[in-house]
Amino acid sequence: MVKKEKERAEISIATPCDSQWAKRKWEDEPQPDDPRTPFQHDKDRILHSTAFRRLQYKTQVYVVHEGDLYRTRLTHSLEVAQIARGLAKLLKADIDLVEAISLAHDLGHAPFGHIGGEKLRELLEPYGIPFDHNIQSYRIVSYLEERYSGFKGLNLTDATLEGILRHHTPFDSEEDIKSAVPTETEDEVSKYFDSSPQPSAETQIVSIADIIAYAAHDIEDALAVGLISWDTFKDQIQKENIDFILDIIANELEQKMDEYKRFNAQATDEVLQKIKLRTLSRMIIEYLIRNVYKQTKSNIEKIDAYQEATWMKIRGNKSPVVAFPSDLERQTDSLVNTVLFKNVYREPRVMVMMQKAKKIIDTLFQSFMDEPQALPKITQSRLAEYFAMTERMKKSRVSRHKLATVVGDYISGMTDKYAMDMYQLLTQAYEKAL
Numbered sequence: 001m002v003k004k005e006k007e008r009a010e011i012s013i014a015t016p017c018d019s020q021w022a023k024r025k026w027e028d029e030p031q032p033d034d035p036r037t038p039f040q041h042d043k044d045r046i047l048h049s050t051a052f053r054r055l056q057y058k059t060q061v062y063v064v065h066e067g068d069l070y071r072t073r074l075t076h077s078l079e080v081a082q083i084a085r086g087l088a089k090l091l092k093a094d095i096d097l098v099e100a101i102s103l104a105h106d107l108g109h110a111p112f113g114h115i116g117g118e119k120l121r122e123l124l125e126p127y128g129i130p131f132d133h134n135i136q137s138y139r140i141v142s143y144l145e146e147r148y149s150g151f152k153g154l155n156l157t158d159a160t161l162e163g164i165l166r167h168h169t170p171f172d173s174e175e176d177i178k179s180a181v182p183t184e185t186e187d188e189v190s191k192y193f194d195s196s197p198q199p200s201a202e203t204q205i206v207s208i209a210d211i212i213a214y215a216a217h218d219i220e221d222a223l224a225v226g227l228i229s230w231d232t233f234k235d236q237i238q239k240e241n242i243d244f245i246l247d248i249i250a251n252e253l254e255q256k257m258d259e260y261k262r263f264n265a266q267a268t269d270e271v272l273q274k275i276k277l278r279t280l281s282r283m284i285i286e287y288l289i290r291n292v293y294k295q296t297k298s299n300i301e302k303i304d305a306y307q308e309a310t311w312m313k314i315r316g317n318k319s320p321v322v323a324f325p326s327d328l329e330r331q332t333d334s335l336v337n338t339v340l341f342k343n344v345y346r347e348p349r350v351m352v353m354m355q356k357a358k359k360i361i362d363t364l365f366q367s368f369m370d371e372p373q374a375l376p377k378i379t380q381s382r383l384a385e386y387f388a389m390t391e392r393m394k395k396s397r398v399s400r401h402k403l404a405t406v407v408g409d410y411i412s413g414m415t416d417k418y419a420m421d422m423y424q425l426l427t428q429a430y431e432k433a434l
Helices: 002-010 038-047 050-057 073-091 095-104 113-127 133-144 158-166 174-179 183-194 201-225 230-239 243-263 269-302 310-316 326-345 348-370 377-387 397-412 416-427
Strands: none
Touching (some): 050 133, 050 416, 073 095, 073 201, 073 269, 095 158, 095 201, 113 348, 133 158, 133 183, 133 397, 201 230, 201 269, 201 326, 230 243, 230 326, 243 326, 348 397, 348 416, 377 397
16 A cells, blocks of 8 residues: 555656657757756746746736835736746646746736736727737747747747647636737647647646636735725624635734744834734645645545656546645635725726826727837838738728738737837827937
């Protein structure tokens, strides 16, 4: 019995580096002295991309200029990667693949967070162009990022591309993502969705790490900035029966804070509050990781996946194998969709900035659609055929579709700061353009 358990513990659920999922659209030149696996190459290419650097100035919840210490898309992506890496190590999944998917999972977000994406989707819809951040992330790493002489995009492996396309949280679904695939890429993208009922174990790990990261960190930031008071927060989680956080607060958190006060008697109330919130965030993450690990191990045993080609059986399962226990899933959903949504994501001060964001994106889109020659030269280079047309031809449905695609890509790639600066340049008469 002990030997059997040991054998099971040693079996990996990792996507093999020598499988079909490690293939790329274009074959890389052999590099005999390079010890990196295909998934390590993916991670490095994403890390060095322009799109990844731009995440530093893109909104997570709070617009970047509102404060220097709030989380951005970049810090969120790094935190997701760290949580996912820990889970991958526990579950014996491929750590490099998990990190690659984590680092790329938010590349396609428009400026100003989800509200920016929603506004851009609304503006593109009349032109027959869907917008979804998963699909946009795929387009960035497959076509829009220009870094290599031999191919467009980053030429990532199929496993990483699948993870970028198929990761999702309670805010979206796989059906929503599939419905946003542009007609011109349907054939190449469909294989990632149709290959198996579930994506890889690594993709599932990133999806759940994403939920863990924003659930814990958005609470920390909201309490720190005062969008929700400590008493209101406790009342809300009690009302929603989010028992695991109530238990953490009543037991572990109070004990940790008492210990801290004993050794830091001179600490001010402000310092104590910061330590309290950071400790709570850490405890939430640790609790969720432990329970996801236990539930996932149980799920793997139920599908009898601890054998050769475990990773394929996980793909073939009817439901995700990497999961919260059912009651903890209910509590986490309530935390995100009720407590955070009501008190943070729709808080009046956040909504004021979101209204500004919608106005900025609307103004930028209409301005560039009316006068595409105001676009940067490098962006105009994608419109060479459009500029060569007669004025009558430019008004055709096909031509307007092409123009809207390029304008949409340009705006979605903007940082919050760049979008605000461009808005200022276009709307303020005394703002210098030269």
